Amino acid sequence: MKKYDYILAGGGCAGLSLVYHLLESSLKDSQILIIDPNQGEIPNKTWCYWSKEALSIHPQAARFSWNSFYLKDSTQQLTQPLSGLSYHHLNSHDFYAHVLEKIRQFPNVHFLKEEVVALTPAGTEMHVSTKDSGTYNSSFVFDSRIASTDLDQSILNQVFIGIRIKVSEPLFDPKKWGLMDFETRNSNGFDFVYTLPFSTQEALVEYTAYTTEERTEEALLKELEAFLHLKYGPIAYDIQFQESGKIPMSTRQLASAVSPRHILIGTAAGWTKPSTGYTFAPIQENCAALIANLEKGIIEGLAFPRKKRFIFYDNILLSIAHHWPKRLPALFINLFSTSSPDLVFRFLAEKTSFWEEIKLLSRLKFGIFLKGLTRYGSY
Ligand SMILES: Cc1cc2nc3c(=O)[nH]c(=O)nc-3n(C[C@H](O)[C@H](O)[C@H](O)COP(=O)(O)OP(=O)(O)OC[C@H]3O[C@@H](n4cnc5c(N)ncnc54)[C@H](O)[C@@H]3O)c2cc1C
Numbered sequence: 001m002k003k004y005d006y007i008l009a010g011g012g013c014a015g016l017s018l019v020y021h022l023l024e025s026s027l028k029d030s031q032i033l034i035i036d037p038n039q040g041e042i043p044n045k046t047w048c049y050w051s052k053e054a055l056s057i058h059p060q061a062a063r064f065s066w067n068s069f070y071l072k073d074s075t076q077q078l079t080q081p082l083s084g085l086s087y088h089h090l091n092s093h094d095f096y097a098h099v100l101e102k103i104r105q106f107p108n109v110h111f112l113k114e115e116v117v118a119l120t121p122a123g124t125e126m127h128v129s130t131k132d133s134g135t136y137n138s139s140f141v142f143d144s145r146i147a148s149t150d151l152d153q154s155i156l157n158q159v160f161i162g163i164r165i166k167v168s169e170p171l172f173d174p175k176k177w178g179l180m181d182f183e184t185r186n187s188n189g190f191d192f193v194y195t196l197p198f199s200t201q202e203a204l205v206e207y208t209a210y211t212t213e214e215r216t217e218e219a220l221l222k223e224l225e226a227f228l229h230l231k232y233g234p235i236a237y238d239i240q241f242q243e244s245g246k247i248p249m250s251t252r253q254l255a256s257a258v259s260p261r262h263i264l265i266g267t268a269a270g271w272t273k274p275s276t277g278y279t280f281a282p283i284q285e286n287c288a289a290l291i292a293n294l295e296k297g298i299i300e301g302l303a304f305p306r307k308k309r310f311i312f313y314d315n316i317l318l319s320i321a322h323h324w325p326k327r328l329p330a331l332f333i334n335l336f337s338t339s340s341p342d343l344v345f346r347f348l349a350e351k352t353s354f355w356e357e358i359k360l361l362s363r364l365k366f367g368i369f370l371k372g373l374t375r376y377g378s379y
Contacts, residue, residue, distance in 0.1 A: 001127075001134075001135055001136065001137045002136055002137065003031070003125075003136075003137040003138070004030075004031045004032060004033045004110075004136060004137065004138045004139075005027075005030035005031045005032065005138065005139050005140070006022065006030055006031075006032045006033075006138060006139065006140050006141075006142065007032075007033045007034075007035065007126070007128050007136060007138035007140075007141045007142070008032070008033070008034040008035065008036075008141075008142050008144070009035055009116040009119065009128065009141055009142070009143040009144065009145055010035075010036055010116075010143065010144035010145045010146075010266070010268075011034040011035070011036035011039060011111070012036070012043075012144055012266065013045075013047070013092075013095070013144075013266060013279070013280065013283055014142075014144040014265040014266025014267070014268075014269075014271070014283045014287070015034060015036065015142065015144050015265070015266070016034075016095075016096065016099045016100075016103075017057060017099070017283050017284055017287045018142050018265055018287045018290070018291070019032060019034060019099070019103060019109060020057055020099050020102060020103075020287075021057075021284075021287045021288050021290075021291045022291055023102055023103065023106055023109070024056075024291075025291045025292075025294075025295055026295055027291065027294060027295060028106065029108055030108065031108055031110075032106075032108060032109045032110065033109075033110045033111075033112060033136060033138070034109070034110070034111050034112070035112045035114050035115075035116050035128070035130060035136075036111075036112075036113065036114075037113060037114060037115040037131075039111055039112075039113040040113070042092060042093055042096045043092055043243075044092065044093075044241060044242065044243040045091075045092035045243055045245070046089065046090075046091060046092070046162065046196070046204060046243060047089075047090045047091075047092065047095065047280040048087060048088060048089050048090070048196070048278075048280070049087075049088055049090075049278065049280045049281035050082070050085045050086065050087050050088070050281070050345045050349070051085065051086070051088065051281060052084055052085060052086070053086075054086075054088050055088075055281070055284050057095070057098070057099070057284055058088060058090050058095075059090075059094055059095075059097075059098040061094075062090055062091060062094035062095075062098070063088065063089075063090075064088070064089040064198060065086040065087060065088045065089065066086065066087045066089075066174075066175070066176060066177045066196075067081060067082050067086055067087070067175075068080065068081045068082065068175055068176040068177075069082070069087065069176050069177050069178070069179045069341070070176055070177075070178055070179065070181075071179055071180045071181070071182075071329075071332060071333050071336055072178070072180070072181045072182065072183060073182040073183065073329050073330075073333065074182070074183055076333070078333055078336060078337050079176060080336055080337075080341045081341070082341055082342055082345070083340070083342055084342050085341075085342050085345055085346075087177060089196060090280070112130070112133060114130040114131060114132065114133050115130060115131040115132075116128055116129070116130055116143075116145060117129050117130060117131050119141055119143065119258055119262055120258075121258055121259035121261065121262070122137075124139070124261070125137050125138065125139060125261070126138050126139075126140065126141045126259065126261050126262060128141055138261075139261065140261050140262075140263060140294075141261065141262050141263065142263050142265050143255070143257075143262060143263065143264050143265065143268060144264070144265045144266035144267070144268050144269075145255070145268060146254060146255075146266075146267055146268050150248070150254040150255065150268075153248075153250070153252075153254070154248035154249060154250040154379075155212060155249075155250070155318075155322060155379055156210055156211065156212055156249040156250070156318055156321055156322055156379060157210075157211060157212075157246050157247065157248055157249055158208060158209070158210055158211075158245075158246070158247040158249055158277040159208070159209050159211055159215050159220065159244075159245070159246050159247075160194075160206050160207060160208040160209070160220065160244060160245055161206065161207055161217055161220040161221050161224060161242070161243070161244040162194070162204050162205065162206030162207070162242065162243045162244070163204070163205060163206075163221075163224065163239045163241070163242050164198075164202070164203070164204045164239070164240045164241035164242075165202070165203060165204075165205060165228075165237040165238065165239055165240070166201055166202050166237060166238045166240055167201050167202075167232075167235055167236070167237045168201070168236070169201070169235070170200035170201055171200065171201065171203075171232055171235070172195070172197035172199070172200055172201070172202070172203045173197060173200070174197045174198060174199050174200060176197075177194075177195060177196050177197065178193065178194060178195030178196075178197075179194065179336075180192040180193075180194065180329070180332060181193040181194075181195065181227075181231075182329040183227070183230065183231065184207070184223060184227055185223065185226045185227065185230065188325075188326075189209055189210060189211050189212075189213075189325040189326075190209065190210040190211075190321055190325035190326070190328045190329070191207070191208065191209045191223065192208055192329070193205060193206065193207055193208070193224070193227050194206040194208055202240075204241070205224065205227075205228065206224075206243075207220050207221070207223050207224035207227065210249060210321045210325065210328070212322065217244050220244070247267070247272060247277040247279075248267070248272065248274075249274050249275065249277065249318055249321070249379065250274055250379050251270075251274045251306075251311045251314050251315055251318070251378060251379050252270075252378065252379070253268075253269065253270040254267065254268050254270070255268045255269075257303065260299060260300055260302070261299070263290070263302050263303065264303065265283070265286070265287065265290070266279070266283055267279055269286075269303065269304075270306065271283055271286055273314070273348065273349075273350070274314040274318060274379065275313075275314045275317040275318060275321075275348075276348055278348070278349075281349065282349075286304050289304065290302055290304075306350065307350065309354070309357070310350045313357075314379070315376060315377065315378060315379055316369060316372040316373060316376060317372070318379040319372045319373075319375045319376055319377060319379070320368055320369075320371070320372040322375075322379070323371075323372075323375050324368065324371060324372075327368045330365075330368075331364075331365075331368055334364055334365055335360075335364060338360075338363035338364060339359075339360045339363060343356060343360060344360070347360055
């Protein structure tokens with residue numbers, strides 16, 4: 001049985017990020033195997049995150065950022081500047097190209113296009129069984145597999161479809177991104193449009209819904225087209241790129257580890273912020289922390305449980321999204337208009353102190369949160 005130091009079960013965003021951080025560390029000469037049945041098939045994904053500076057894994061040539069954003073409903077537009085933070089955009093193709101270029105310099109990193117079917121602890125090792133290529137041995141397994149059945153377990157999901165469009169007339173303001181535009185036609189639930197303008201004539205527009213129901217891509221695309229028509233009139237546009245997704249909005253961990261040497265990472269580990277779906281920055285921070293611990297020889301406790309109070313805040317927000325979704329636009333506008341946006345984004349990234357949270361929460365209209373508490377449950 002071939003033996004590795006680290007096996008990655010899943011080579012998506014979290015798996016490749018972990019390898020990138022490993023190759024930046026003193027463990028860079030370890031024997032590494034990345035197993036993924038979809039290897040080479042790069043998904044169309046747009047990853048955005050906020051931070052002071054772009055992260056080191058974000059290639060220089062693929063950086064685009066904004067320092068101002070808006071939220072809009074039928075009666076008002078709230079435009080806010082960021083002061084210390086920027087909102088960064090990275091395309092998954094640029095990310096994969098950058099990480100794979102680094103990996104190519106290391107002959108000790110190997111790829112296998114295969115499906116992992118079972119992980120079995122065996123003393124100080126893990127046995128990794130694949131569908132057609134037998135079993136491999138490893139000191140540690142980093143596992144980011146998510147089964148579609150895992151997504152079905154979540155009561156609420158964030159579903160979205162986005163198109164990058166090019167128009168012939170100047171329509172967009174590239175100085176600010178649209179975090180949430182609630183002027184959507186339908187909606188018995190919480191639907192909004194997210195806009196990333198790259199120039200006056202080019203933008204990614206994304207129709208997003210927090211939903212308990214199945215919403216097909218076709219239905220979401222129709223809503224997006226209706227929004228574009230309502231907003232800009234009968235415009236013609238070229239579609240340059242399309243992405244879609246379903247992100248579980250759950251405070252429960254989707255999978256569980258079978259041994260201390262089996263380490264869950266990425267969405268499978270609960271690194272997706274349940275109330276917003278943002279995952280990219282937590283992946284980078286947790287991967288860097290994981291590798292730092294491994295460098296120090298720390299083996300136990302390599303998982304990073306979320307702080308309980310953030311799980312509590314998320315459960316309240318998810319309870320509102322579930323039972324009173326139409327109250328969310330006013331809640332988000334209230335949140336971003338009563339505290340500095342930098343503080344709100346730090347809160348959403350779970351980087352605030354308890355006292356900052358008390359200050360931020362005490363400024364909000366409380367009625368809906370009390371309602372949320374009456375139907376409090378674990379999502
Ligand atoms: C379209 C889209 C846009 C997003 N935009 C943002 C954003 O702007 N900002 C943000 O912070 N987050 C965003 N997210 C959320 C999150 O960042 C991504 O979902 C991210 O890809 C999660 O990384 P991951 O490694 O956990 O999962 P994935 O990247 O999905 O990787 C999981 C990997 O496991 C592999 N796998 C599955 N089964 C097996 C198996 N049996 N054996 C081996 N391998 C297996 C899959 O092929 C896949 O490559 C977005 C998500 C989507 C879908």
